Amino acid sequence: MTEINCRNAVISYFGEIRSALCELTNIQPGDYVYAQGGYVIEKVDPDFAREMLDTWNELFLVLQERDTAMSERPAPEPNDRPLQDILDKAGAGESISRDDLRYLLTVEEPERLERLYRTANAVRHLHHRNSCCVHGILEISNYCSSDCLYCGLAANSTLTRRYRMTRDEILEAAKEAIEGFGFKSLVLQSGEDPAYTPAFLAEIVAEIKRRHGVFICVSFGEVGLDGLDMLYEAGARALLMRFETSDAKLYAALHPGDTLEVRLSHLRHALKTGWLTVTGGLIGLPGQTVDSLADDILLAGELNAEMFSFGPVLTSHRRRDIIPATESQMLRALAAARIAAPPQAKVLVTTAFETLSPNARERGLMAGASSVMLNVTPLRYRADYAIYDGRAHATESIADQTRAIIQLLDRLGRAPSDLGVAMPSLSKLG
Structure with a gap:
């Protein structure tokens, strides 16, 4: 310093x-x-x-x-207007309009999509160089009082096993991730578990901060504005809370008894009081349109999100009728989000996308994303955090996940910015 x-x-x-x-x-x-x-x-x-x-x-x-x-802009195609005009603006670091964004979300031809992905990757490099955030996510409870219609953890879900980690279990799992594997950024997540009061969660955050030098992000759902203040005072500095959709009617239909405005009040309060926010929506919600998806991306920007988090809706034991987005639809949305996002914002490759496609992490990072999450939940609990079917990394050790991401980042030329420099040298893992 x-x-x-x-x-x-x-x-x-x-x-x-x-x-x-x-x-x-x-x-x-x-x-x-x-x-x-x-x-x-x-x-x-x-x-x-x-x-x-x-x-x-x-x-x-x-x-x-x-x-x-690996981040060079694609050769221009002067005869492909207006796509080339939009890509030129993006590549020069200029902002694009809502109509531009909407157009990007309708591109379908493989060659044109590839130009979109490569331009988004060039924009990522322009704003963030080769930095890639690697966060550890610790899922401490799968109890939830909400009843979101697409979620496998919902209150009325028929999950075979619920779990709730104790204080000591949480602290020990955090220690393993931080001291054992070098994580410098940790996401604590749970369903909206009524047994975890804001005071209890704040005490957990404060104790982890007392024991370790680590950046803490929390994702406990709607804990109330006072609850957010307690967590911030305890040392949490980032809030992961998707608004899911910017369409208030669609939100109400999918979240019985809840409103989009309450959700947004948490995010706006967090922004006002100094939190970094991680937010975004779901791709492929029943009733979603190109216009509503464009508005979702723009809303994340309006909320000054530090990181955009957009993932596909996947089937769970509660909703077998969902038709998930395709890999190309997801990549298109991530690329469009990177181009439309404020320069400082990062774009996350979500675990849901990795569940949808085995190539998601690498392809997402090459389409504008610059952040990933590794699951550091104890293996005895991890499979029970069944938000959706077949979740990626449910049986992989932290060591295996860490080795895989370091090898991938080495191949792509990215530096893992949220894993301590005490991690094994990338060259040794090549």
Whole structure:
């Protein structure tokens, strides 16, 4: 860290100057730090930091060069208007209109889709270089008081086994992810479990923060505005809450007893009070149109989302009649979201998309996405978090998931920004 003014820190990162908020009290210029999600989360021993930087320095440059070569814009097609005009604007870092976005969401021909994907990937590189966020997600309970019609965890679901992790189990699982595998960003998620009060959840967050240098994102559903304040005060800094759809009537039809406005009130309150937000919608909802999907993407931008999260609706034991989106429809939506999103926003490859397609992670990252999640829920519980059928990574160890993502990022030239530099060298895992 080169300087700090009040809570604003300036950090030198492989020759690049970056800024972050610092809420730690024992930090001064010249210290080595971990920064995640725009926050300084931990002070690092100087000898350890220098050793790791020496290890990564050459490799980081190799990764940058690889990503740059794989992120070139496609050759223009002057006779393909208006698509080429939209792609030209996007490639130059300019914003696009709602009509432009709607047009992108109607592209169907394989060659034209490939140009869309490649342009979105170039936009990703323009704004985020080769950084890729790798978060660990810990699902602590599959109890839920809501009854969303498409969700396998809904209150009226006939799940064979419900589970609720104890305080000690949660803390131990968090420790394994953070200390055992180097995760620096952790998502705590559950259904809207009435047994988990905001006070209990806030105490869990505070204890994890007390024990570890880690960035915490929470995803517990609608905990109330006061509940959000308690979680923020405890040290959580990001909120994962999809609004699912921007269509209020469609939302009401799929969420009995709930309203879109209450959902959005949480997100707006979070934004107002300093949270980073991760939000988005579902692709392929019954009754969804191109217009409503375009509005979903625009709403995520209006909410100043730090990360766009769009995934397919998949079948569950409650809804066997759902026809999931195709891989190309998902990639088209991710690419369009990347092009329409504010520059600072990231786009997530969701586990649902990975469940839909075995190629989702790599293809999504090459179509504008720059974030993934690895499941760090204990294996004895993981399969029971059955939001939808056949969930990806339900039986994979954390070690296997970590090895796979590091190998993929190495191949694509991406640097895993939310896994500590103490992770095994990518070159050793090649």
